[in-house]
Amino acid sequence: MCKICETKPVYEFTNKRRVCKNCFIRWFQKKVLYTIKKFSMIKRADVIGYVSGECFRDEVLEDVLKYYDNKAPIEIIKLKRSHSNIPIIPKSVDKLAISNNLDVVGEKVIITLLDNKISNLKLKPVEDKIIRPLYLFLDKELLLYAKLKKLKFKVFKKNKNKLSSFIDDLEKKHPEIKRAIVNSYLKLV
């Protein structure tokens, strides 16, 4: 049961706390505000570009940027996706928001660590003009948010190689491992 509303839970955190739909959405949106503030991602009157996409992470990013736009004096602009992963940032745009979250960053950190190239990683919450408002969320939290908010998205099959299966396996045994790895990475850089 959701402790606050005494209604059916839709999510359970690692510490066993359960939340209902409304409490989950509120928790999610508050955490976005917290992330943007904690890492000083956005200033007053900033023009924030973001890339349109079909992946659930991009859909959630768009939704939370619109949510933030209603609360703060900023401007958001949808940019066209280019062939490379990170698009060219137009001059009129102050920051480019991208949808990298804990799962994406955690996995890239592990792969790079195993490759011994950690200093080449550009995966901090803020890198020059790039901001990552979903930095502290897991995929399962983004997916649930997208479903609860009835966002339209396509589910892409993950390219499963040996290494990503190994990481998924680790995550099952140690549910907080990606969060721990990303926290260690932040201390390292």
Ligand SMILES: [Zn+2]
């Ligand atoms: Zn509730």
